[in-house]
Amino acid sequence: MSGPSSQPSASLPGDVTKNLTVSDLFAARVSEIDEFRNVVGTFQGTKRVFQLLPRYMRRRAMSHNPHLVPKKLRAAAIREVDQSGHGVPNRTPRKLRRKPKNLMSEYSRRSREFKWLETHIWHAKRMHMVPLWGYKIARETCARTIRSLMFSQRNGCSIYDASHFSTIQISAADSIDDLWSVLSTIVPDFQIGTLRSDKSFVSGSRFAEALLYQPGRYPFGFLCPCHVLLRQFDGATQNPQMWIVVHPSAVDAVRSLLSTMASTLDPSRKIAIVVDDLTLKVNRFELRGSRSHAILRSVLRVNDAKSSKHSVAVWNALSILQSTDILPPHSVLALEVDDPRASFPPVPQRLAKLPPADTLMREQMILARLAASWPRSKVCDSPLWDVDKRNAASSKMQTEQELNKRRRSRLLRGLPPRLEAKDGDLMQTVPILLLQNGNGWDLIVPSCWGLVFWRSLYVCGGRAAALADRHRRMTDRCLPSFPEDSIDTVPYLWMASERSLQLAEMYHRKPPSKRINFELKNIDSPFLPEWQNAVGSPWPWPLTVDVDLLQVRSFITEAQKFRMCKETRRMLCKKSEREDLEDEGVVGNVFTRLLTAEEHLKKEVQYFVIRDPPTLKLLSAPATLLQFVDSARSQVLERAFVRIAVTMINRGNPSENAILCVPRAEDLSRLDATSRSQPLLDGELAWDGAPLAERLIAGYLTSQMMSFTSGCGVGVGCISLKRLAQWAAFCRSVQRLDDMFLMLCCNNESDICRFCRFEVISQTDRL
Structure with a gap:
């Protein structure tokens, strides 16, 4: 076997490099690397970029929305969409499409028919707004705050925007x-x-x-x-x-x-x-509750330089005041305060340490002197009376943009800005008026300042109340309110007519098997009180005749188109459509009569409510009531009504338009039998008595609720003086003077009559 050949192989190069450097290797392959990068960068395969991802990382909308692709591949995905030319064009969001170009002009257009208060936007986000009396007014709160508001009206502070007055x-x-x-x-x-x-x-x-x-x-x-x-x-x-x-x-x-x-x-x-x-040139806020004064002191920063020294002294003396009930009723105090936005948000006052004994005694003596006699000099004159000063206070109000600019100019963030008026004054002040009213204050400020004070009052702890909450507070205290309880006025007739249409609409939404048949109960007008039944003499315009209630369903649909909206003066229906309804045979119905209410209200209302305090005082006690009945016998008094506060005995909650009936002798016998058999609190004082058509109607309830204060059903209504005199004479004949202030309360939807106790309201109508 021969050994290895000494000649070199033909497959090997002649000279083999013994040393290899990386730089020389890549320099020789630069063209190959550039070609490879070009191929990778311009990938022409059949897959999109998002298809290169694992299946668990893919999303359904990646094909047309490259922003869903992971960040590393997002740029390539965006290039694919741009090169394809089939991308979905950017569409303006619906919120921006609906937004008007000029917001203030849109607000002006919407407030043209019904005026907006300065706090309208604030209330519209939190409450149900309704067109009423020519304004957009907050009717009900969106939150379930009835109990908490009732608590705030007693132990806290509730605020109500009464600028529509x-x-x-x-x-x-x-x-x-x-x-x-x-x-x-x-x-x-x-x-x-x-x-x-x-x-x-x-x-x-x-x-x-x-x-x-x-x-x-x-x-x-x-x-x-x-x-x-x-x-x-x-x-x-x-x-x-x-x-x-x-x-x-x-x-x-x-x-x-x-x-x-x-x-x-x-x-x-x-x-x-x-x-x-x-x-709308002045704003009015109602503060009610035991903490009204404390919240007001937290918001107001009195300017001692521009306010009267007497007013400042009185305001400082009220620093230890816990409740405004001890002050003289309806006291007036004029002040000039700094812009509330300078100290926004206000810090609620807390219980501070008591001052020294001598200082506390001195302050209490000053407060007692104010409670005994309110000063009459230079404490109630305000610049609000002067039209020029009132307009200047509104026109010189700084905008939020100017305030924010001043805040940014401060060296230390968080400090109140240096507020300067536009004419160079050191501090911009606002003239206000404070009116003592019950357990709170009425705050009057110039226009354009309503929302500023409202925000401060709300942030400081005031609970915003709606119109229904205000009316509920009056009913809970058994006090009459206008126009809900003023039955002899045109505003009440308009409000009752509008409410009757709403109740009728709700009634006819139900199927016949699920609603009450008022014909069987002989109730001609279940949604509108028939005061002529209590007076005993007809109205100048009759309201009801015997017409089937089922015939008015088509009328209700037509009447909705002509509902009273604009300043409570608009006609409910046109004359031509009114004639069409008359041809259909529903002229005598109560709802058809509402169509011509504008013409009938021009006539004279043939009844009135007694508002004379001496007369009401005579009607409040059994002995004086009998003397008044014996001495006062005239045709005019037969058309008189007496406003009463009703409290249910034992149980029962009166409903809307509840009927007050005069008891009979058998009713008193049933009452005695129930009282003897078991205690009054456990006894059932209701029964299916005589039909409602056979009873003597004394009046109706105009406001009612379940009282959170007394824990029973209460209401405010009116009864005829003629029926009251008949009932008083009957009680004297049977020697039951203690039962002279008892009545039967019957709800429209029930056949049960319950005993209730009433008392004559001596207070007059209130705003």
Whole structure:
């Protein structure tokens, strides 16, 4: 075997490199690497970028939405979509498409028919807004806060925006007697004498509650309750001025009446008295509850330099005040405060350490002196009375943009900004008025400042209340409210008519087998009280006849198109459509009568509610009630109603439009038998008695609820003085004077009548 050949192999190069460097190797392969990168970068395969991912990382929308692709491959996916040219064009979101180009012009257009309060946007996000009295008003809260609001109205603080109340300013050129001449024509004599003799009211240190009537029509022709406030008159630099705050449902009638009285009072001096409408030129907030004063002190920062020294002294003396109940009723205090946004958010006041004994005693003595007699000099004159100062306070208000710019200019963040007025003043102040009202305050601020104060009050602990919550608070205390409990006024008739349409609509939504047959119960008008049954004499326009209720379903559908909306003056139906309904044979029904309510309301209402305090005091006790019944026998009193507060005995909750019936002798016998057999709290004081058509109707309930304070059903209603006199005479004949203030309460949807106890309400109507 021969050994290895000494000759080199043909497959090997002649010279073999002994050393190999990486740089030389890559330099020789640069072209190959560039070609490889080009091929990888411009991949022309059949798969998309998102298809290169594992299946568990893929998403359904990756094919048309490259932003769902992971970040490492997102750029390539975006290039694919751009190169394909079939990408979905960007569509404007629905929220932006619906957003108007000019938001303020859109708000102005929407608030053209129904006026918006300054806090409308705030309320619209949290409450149900309804068109009422020409405004958009918060009717109910969206949250379930009935119990918590009732608790806040007693132990906390509830705030209500009452800026829809209209303020009418009457100015006289010479003497304050001109104002009294105008006021005496629409205010009854028993109140005008009290007002003129009240030195606190004449001096302007307190406001008064009054009733407005048509001239020469008392006790008929009631318009509305009002608040009257006189400006502190010095006789030198000021003209006599008076504010009359009325409900928006009656402001047109009151304003036209005041203008007529002012012009016809003295034809030779037509310009002596000027009537101005300050609607929406001032904002009004109602604070109710034991913590109202504490929250108000947390929000307000009184400017000592611009406020009167007497007002500042009174405000400082109220620092230890726990509740406003001890203050003189309806006291007025004028202050000038700093912009609440400077100290926003306000810090609620906490219980601080008690001052030294001598200091505490001195403060308590000052507070007791204020509670005994409110000062009458220089504590109630406010710049809000002057139109120029009032407009200046609104026009010089700084915008949020300016405030934020000033905050950014501060060296230390978090400190309040240096607020300067636009004309160079050191601090921008706001004139306000504080009116003591019950267990709280009424805060009056100029226009444009409503939302600023509202936010501070809310953040500091105030619970926002709606219109229904305010009415519920009045009913829980068995106090009448306007216009819900003023049955002899036009606003009540409009509200009751609108509510009857709503109840009828809800009634006909149910199938016949699931709703109550009111025909079998002989109830002609289950949704609208028939006050003529209690008076005993017909109304000037009859409301009901014997018509089948099932025939009105088609009418309800038509009546919805013409529902009363615009300032409670709009007709429910056109004349042509009204004639079509008359041809269908439903003219006599209560709902058809509502179509011509505009024409009938022009006529005179043939009944009235007794509002004279001396007369109500006589009707409150059995002995004086019998004396009044024996002495007062006239045809006018037979058409009178008495407002009462009803409390259910033992159990039962009155429903809407509940009927109050006069008890019979057998009813009292059943009551005695039930009371003897078992205790009153456990006894059943209800039974299926005589049919409702056979009973004597005394009146109806206008407001009712289950009271959280007393734990039973309560309500406010009206009964006929004629029926009350008959019942009092019957109790005297059977020697049962203790039962003189008992009535039977019957709900429309039930055949059971329950005993209830009532008392005559001595308070007059309230706003």
